[in-house]
Amino acid sequence: MAEPLGIALLGCGTVGSGVAHLLLNHAERMTRRAGRPVWLKHVVVRDPAKQRDCELPPGVLTTDLDKVLGDPDVDVVVELAGGTTWARQAALAALATGRDLVTANKALLARHGTEIFAAAHQRGRAVAFEAAVAGGIPIIGAISQGLAGNQISSVQGILNGTCNFILTAMTERGSDYAGTLAEAQRLGYAEADPTLDVDGSDAAHKLAVLVRLAFGMAVSPDDIDRRGIAEIAAIDIRYAVELGYVIKLLAEAWSDGESVALHVSPTLVRKGTPLAETRDAFNAVKVTGDAAGETLFSGAGAGMMPTASAVVADIIDLATGRAQLMFAAQRLWQTDAGQLTVRRSDEVLSRFYLRLTVADRPGVLAEVATLLAMEGISIASVIQHEAPEDAPGQSVVLVAMTHTAKTGRFRAALARINQSDNVREPGVYYPVAD
C-alpha cells in the first residue's frame, strides 16, 4: 500500500466538520479513490473546548499551527478558517514549509490569489480550491478542465444562496425583505451578520475567482461594480413577475477578447429559463464557450456536506497527482492583465427595467420616451395601471422595459428623467437578462 497522505485541517466549523466526517467515516472509500490512505493528522481551531459537529480521534485537535507545520507527516494543509488575515498567514506558511494547499476561501483568493499562487509555484507546490465557488457544484473543474478547449465568452451565475433564498421567498410568497432575511437567519441560511452576502460582496469574490480561470485575468473585487438585494422593493418583484421575469442576484462577466465587462446586480431573468428556475438556496452557473455553447451547472452552493464534497475532491486530486498537474499547467500566478482590460460598466449593453412614480397627467409617458430617445434608447413595453378612482390627479406608477442600450446612456437618460417635474421620486432600474 502506498504511503498515506497526511492532512491538517485549519478550522473545524461548518465545512471543516463535514470534511472530517467524510475522511474519518468513509476512510475505505477515500483510500480507493485516492489510491492511498488519507490520514487526518491534525485539526487546528481557536477554541479546543468548543462543541464540534464531528467526533475527532484523541490528540487530533490543537491550537498550535507551528507544531502542525513542524510535523513531517503533514502533506496537505486544508484552510477552512475563513477571513483574509490569519487564513492568509497560515496558507503562506503552509506553502513555505512545502505543503500543498486546499482552500474553500473565496475572499482570500479574490484578494490575495496572485500572491498565494505565486508562493505555491515558487515552492513547486499546488493550490486546489474547488469549494471556493458554488460549494458542491464542480464549477472550478468544469471551467479549468472540462471546458479547457473553449474560448469562454461569458459566465453568469447565481452564486449566493442566501440572496437566492431571500429573493425566492419574496417572489413566491410576497414576503418583504426584512422579514425574509430574519427567516433566513433562523433557518441557518444567513449569517448573524449577513452584510457580505446581501451587499453582493460574496458574489463579487466568487466572480473574481471564476474570471481568473475563465479569462486568465486577475481582477480585484473592488473593481467589480456591485448592487446588493437590500434595496429591492416588493413592488419591483411584482412588476417583474407581471412582465414574465423574476429578479435574481446575478454575477456576470462577458469577454469580447479584448476586454471583460463584469458586475454583480439584481437582474430581471426571464421565467422558465434555467437561471430563473434556480430556487431557494441553490446556486447555478451558466458558462458559454465557442465550442460547447451554453452549459449550465447547478446544485447546492453551500452547506456542510456539499462544500465538504468539493474539499475532499481536491484532497483526492492531490493524492493522485491530478491537482499538481492541473496547477502547473494553469499558471494562475501569471495573469493576462496587460492584454485584457476591465470594461467600464457604462459600456455594458443591456435592456433595462425602469419604474417611475409620476404625476397622473397627460404627456408624462411622452416626456419619458423623449428623454430616453435623446440617448438613443427606445421603449419596448410599458405598464401603467389606472389610478384609483377616488384619487384623481395623484401619482401613478409607470413601468417601462427598454430595448438594448449602453448602461452609461441609460443612466444619463435616467438622470434627466429624475429632474422632471412630473417625476415624484428617483426612478428604480435593473438590467434585464433575456
Ligand SMILES: NC(=O)c1ccc[n+]([C@@H]2O[C@H](COP(=O)([O-])OP(=O)(O)OC[C@H]3O[C@@H](n4cnc5c(N)ncnc54)[C@H](OP(=O)(O)O)[C@@H]3O)[C@@H](O)[C@H]2O)c1
Ligand atoms: N459554510 C459554507 O457553507 C461554506 C461554503 C463554501 C465555502 N465556505 C468557506 O469555507 C471557509 C470556512 O467556512 P465555515 O462556514 O466552515 O466557517 P466557520 O463555521 O466559522 O468555521 C471556522 C473555523 O475556523 C477556525 N478558526 C477561525 N479563525 C481561526 C484562527 N485564527 N486560528 C485557529 N482556528 C481558527 C474556527 O475555530 P473555532 O471553532 O475554535 O472558533 C472554526 O473551527 C470560509 O472561507 C468560507 O467562506 C463556506
